[in-house]
Amino acid sequence: MQWETVIGLEVHLQLATQSKIFSGSATTFGAAPNTQASAVDLAMPGMLPVLNKKAVHYAVKFGLGIGAQISTRSVFDRKNYFYPDLPKGYQISQFEAPIVGKGSFEILMDDGSSRTIGITRAHLEEDAGKSLHEDFNNQTGIDLNRAGTPLLEIVSEPDIRSAAEAVAYLKALHSLVTYLGISDGNMAEGSMRCDVNISLRPIGSAALGTRTEIKNVNSFRFVEKAIHHEFQRQAEILEDGGKITQETRLYDADRDETRSMRSKEVANDYRYFPEPDLLPVVIDNTYIESIRQSLPELPAGKRSRFTSQYGLGLYDADVLSSSQPLADYFEVVAGVCGDAKIAANWVQGELLGQLNRAGGTLAKCPVSAAALGHLISRILDNTVSGKMAKQVFEAMWAGEGDADEIIKARGFLQVSDTGAIDAIVDDVLSANAAQVQQYLDADDAKRKKLVGFFVGQVMKLSKGKANPQVVNELLAKKLA
């Protein structure tokens, strides 16, 4: 049987607030255990939560970013369960009345097709602490630094149909939230954690199959692998005539498998009810509008502007708009050199290549956008060849100076002087008389190849400095 995968994702996004959602403790990652836990975070008797307004602001920003309904009245609820890293014995979350309602956004696939993924809701909640099972002699250590960190749980509709779409969705989401500045999106530090709901159904069937939820999948690659694995597992069960158990499974990256986490008999009843220690969150349209006014241009808008304003292809526009700093960088390069397409090629090719090799970020890039733009303009005005420019770029990366200094210092100035090139062309043609004869006897296709050969020889003799365009012109004249 041919199966269709139906996937819905729940993303827990850590909001980039300075302090926790209900207390004044800092949220910095990596502090010594329990140094960022106040009496509120420890759930000491009599302590009360006070809502961090910035968290609300960020949630609204997200909602506007996906064109969602923003609730002018949302309510915090208590989700009750016992666990040692949940100090109060309940998590403050939003259940019946989340702050962000239905919305959607578009994802772009590698083949250029696009899909719209629905967002069911997004709600604010607090994170739990961490249980540390190592180094405690068979006991468990509790670190409550993370307890109370603000999270926005973003729940998608079951609109995703493949692992590739799931990854595209997550990347688009990552791009959106970093554009909005509401999260650092750092998956390695747990700023974006993903639960995958997945079920299979025969292709063509409208009914949804029984789903499993895979918890704690914390990188794009693991999402892809976990979905592949779970697809195989479910498909095998279904093809053997079995039934899927609705359950929570854990993805084990080391073994590349999912395994059951909770069995049915301990099915949780969270006894949700409105949190009496907090008032409903009431916001008005003026507040929402002021946030809407402050929204930056978002990835989708930027992508389409890049195609229309710069004439870029969809793929290039998508890559270049995937992060705000990259998009900004590209626009400066394009502006300085005046040719957006060449700018796009250089940014995606040389620049991102170097960054990847160096493992750096754009913020720490040693070549400024203006400097790169200037280098490209030196290609455009024939000061330097494209090939030479790559060496210039590497020298710039190494901190040897700006493009003009390096071109001069290394003698990379391109030779466009017809006289000088003319002599070299003559030398090449007389040294390769046999090839010249072949050329004269050959058809068009073969001639093209031979021209390439002659150009190569000229470039070699000129140490790469001859202007290829001039060489081509001269060759055409002399071989005619």
Next chain:
Amino acid sequence: MHTKSVAQLVKGLRERQFSSVDVTRAYLDRIDALDSQYNSFITVDDAAALTAAKAADERLANGTANALTGIPIAHKDIFCTDGMRTSCGSRMLDNFVPPYDATVIQRFKSAGAVLLGKTNMDEFAMGSSNESSFYGPARNPWSTDLVPGGSSGGSAAAVAGLLAPAATGTDTGGSIRQPAAFCGITGLKPTYGRVSRLGIVAFASSLDQAGPMARTAEDCALLLNTMAAHDPLDSTSSAVAAEDYTATLDDDLQGLRIGVPTEYFGEGLDTATGKCIDQALKELESQGAALVEMSLPHSALAIPTYYIIAPAEASTNLARFDGVRYGYRCENPTDLRDLYSRTRQEGFGEEVKRRILVGTYALSAGYYDAYYNKAQQIRRLIKQDFMHCFEQVDVIAGPTTPGPAFALGAKSNDPISMYLEDVYTLAVNLAGLPGMSLPAGFVEGKPVGLQLIGQHFGEARLLNVAHRFQRATDWHLHTPNSAKGGAL
């Protein structure tokens, strides 16, 4: 000295008739001599109290004194006190020393008041007799065979026994007013949100409210002046500005409209108690108030409604007592489940466990709508009843309790009959209104409390009515025989 009211002590301190150390030592000596009768205090730290008294005397001397500087005040052991054990009447917190003060405690400290000690209470404020305390019941100074009421029974007994000039309590369903009535003192539960809940061990968050307990309405006003304020760290604290609650105490009662709800005078009200209340109402009428008969039709639903909402909130408020971070932990737990279940089994008493179970049940999937949601709907109806009445009247008056204090042990095995004790007080919490109890006579030597219920943030009016009543009567000045011995 111990028979003086807070207002009189304030005056005496200002006039240097005596020092705060004198006053504080006098009360510490009385506690030492007499509290074995009442068991009204759980923790007293003489040295700390005297140190605070000395500091207060310095402020009195150098002119930086505030309204309550130098006045010793007892606090219910539900208010967290920095460096002093806060047990909440439970084994669970028997070893718990908070590293912070409740906002109320902080405000008393900055006003210069002396923390006299921490008073006995029903465990986690759950009870109407003080019998659920891990530290044994407090006893009623009018007869030590009687309960002092609860849950703020220790505070009421301490004030009635003249072991403290004033005390604080908390009231979730009557826990200030009922013990005030049983012990013959004056107690005020303010409007929900008037006094910060921060640092008060939570019982039922949407109902809990702290208030003053003293012998006179004037003293309650003095204490409320210090307690009432917006607290940005308590999201349910009201931004409505607090007033000077002493400013209108003496206003006359001409034209005051007092609502008398028929439901509070029907079956279940002890006849002799009812007569005392009738007398008290006549006194108010004689001062120019008009009595208006009225109805609170949903009154009968207050008990079942309260006993869904309060346990539901309590069941989750008390989830933090898990033996992991502080408080009681069972010995040698074998695993996590064992740690949780034995810690809670051993650390909580019967009444607390009963309410956790009831509350957990009421919130469970499949029962939530029938219980919790329904209770919230009825809560709104109960509030509406009051709002309708307040379109016609300024305050509502009636008995605080169906009868006077009962004997220790009389109801301890019958939770339902214990719950019925709060029949006239619960609705006030459900509606978030301010309520008071003040002495209005005696039945067979046992005090009777008159309850006054005000409009939201109408504390000043309640205190005014109570003060005018106390100017014309002396019920609040009677002293139990058991308190007449001892120092000074």
